[in-house]
Amino acid sequence: MTMTDQGFHSGFACFVGRPNAGKSTLTNALVGQKIAIASSKPQTTRHVVRGIVTEPDGQLILIDTPGLHRPRTLLGQRLNDLVFETWAEVDVVGVCLPCDQRIGPGDKFIIGQLAKLERRPLFVALATKTDLVSKERQLSHLVDVAGVAEELGIEWAQVIPCSATGGDNVEVVKEQLIALLPEGPMYYPDGEITDEPTETLIAELIREAALEGVRDELPHSIAVMIDEILPRPDRPEDKPLTDIFASIVVERDSQKGIIIGHKGERLREIGATAREQINRLLGTRVHLNLHVKVMKEWQRDAKYLNRLGF
Ligand SMILES: Nc1nc2c(ncn2[C@@H]2O[C@H](COP(=O)(O)OP(=O)(O)OP(=O)(O)O)[C@@H](O)[C@H]2O)c(=O)[nH]1
Numbered sequence: 272m273t274m275t276d277q278g279f280h281s282g283f284a285c286f287v288g289r290p291n292a293g294k295s296t297l298t299n300a301l302v303g304q305k306i307a308i309a310s311s312k313p314q315t316t317r318h319v320v321r322g323i324v325t326e327p328d329g330q331l332i333l334i335d336t337p338g339l340h341r342p343r344t345l346l347g348q349r350l351n352d353l354v355f356e357t358w359a360e361v362d363v364v365g366v367c368l369p370c371d372q373r374i375g376p377g378d379k380f381i382i383g384q385l386a387k388l389e390r391r392p393l394f395v396a397l398a399t400k401t402d403l404v405s406k407e408r409q410l411s412h413l414v415d416v417a418g419v420a421e422e423l424g425i426e427w428a429q430v431i432p433c434s435a436t437g438g439d440n441v442e443v444v445k446e447q448l449i450a451l452l453p454e455g456p457m458y459y460p461d462g463e464i465t466d467e468p469t470e471t472l473i474a475e476l477i478r479e480a481a482l483e484g485v486r487d488e489l490p491h492s493i494a495v496m497i498d499e500i501l502p503r504p505d506r507p508e509d510k511p512l513t514d515i516f517a518s519i520v521v522e523r524d525s526q527k528g529i530i531i532g533h534k535g536e537r538l539r540e541i542g543a544t545a546r547e548q549i550n551r552l553l554g555t556r557v558h559l560n561l562h563v564k565v566m567k568e569w570q571r572d573a574k575y576l577n578r579l580g581f
Pocket residue numbers: 288289290291292293294295296297338399400401402403433434435436437
């Protein structure tokens with residue numbers, strides 16, 4: 272294999288669609304549980320990487336976007352701005368149009384907004400949930416999918432019927448999305464994508480946040496130990512909250528001071544940064560309780576190393 276990028280396709284994509292269109296399920300089917308460690312974000316995007324698909328001939332980076340709504344509030348407007356910013360940066364937008372639903376005003380609103388973009392990415396129609404419908408219904412849906420593009424003035428680079436839960440055409444979606452990306456480098460080395468257990472990932476996210484800005488001062492003297500992960504009882508089912516208790520372990524009192532910062536300011540920043548990442552990872556809100564512990568020479572002590580999971 273040569274080290275040139277020739278023939279290797281890479282770039283960014285996001286999925287859009289009305290609520291319940293199957294965006295998350297398709298994303299999971301494409302990327303599995305693998306998560307990119309946040310510190311390795313390429314400079315080309317400021318947006319949150321939801322998952323990465325790496326194949327011999329290309330790398331597809333899926334970006335998270337909030338849903339697009341008819342803006343009624345300032346927050347709604349800001350969220351929409353974020354969506355437009357993302358659309359302007361990605362190479363491909365996958366529009367999820369579930370086969371079991373007629374194309375309606377919600378879908379047309381989204382496609383109409385895509386049609387307004389000055390710099391257009393490529394558009395791919397994903398006719399999701401094929402397993403829920405008959406072949407006849409699927410065909411008439413595909414006719415409607417073609418029709419709506421014509422009606423609203425966009426072009427589909429591909430139209431792909433698929434089912435994320437039934438495993439139908441998921442490989443084709445992967446192949447076709449990668450084929451549409453421009454030639455480019457592998458943004459994320461394969462090894463930086465991990466399917467480590469959640470607890471290890473959470474510890475790693477906290478460690479990254481703690482090292483932010485002080486990497487030179489405390490290179491290897493920090494470890495993070497997850498003490499407990501507990502679902503908060505008595506929460507409404509649609510608004511779960513998870514309590515995470517974790518310890519940041521350092522070797523000396525002076526290092527504890529650096530982590531905590533003036534009046535605890537750094538520790539609060541670490542908590543805020545890590546919490547945001549963990550929210551994304553778990554898909555639920557978390558409350559993060561961080562403590563800083565000094566364990567003298569933990570790196571040399573087998574008992575501590577065991578407790579820290581090394
Ligand atoms: N039968 C079937 N159900 C699916 C398929 N894909 C998704 N679903 C179901 O459809 C529902 C919505 O799927 P999601 O992936 O959460 O949809 P979404 O577009 O991410 O939804 P929002 O987060 O609300 O925007 C879930 O109950 C899924 O299990 C599919 O291919 N076949």
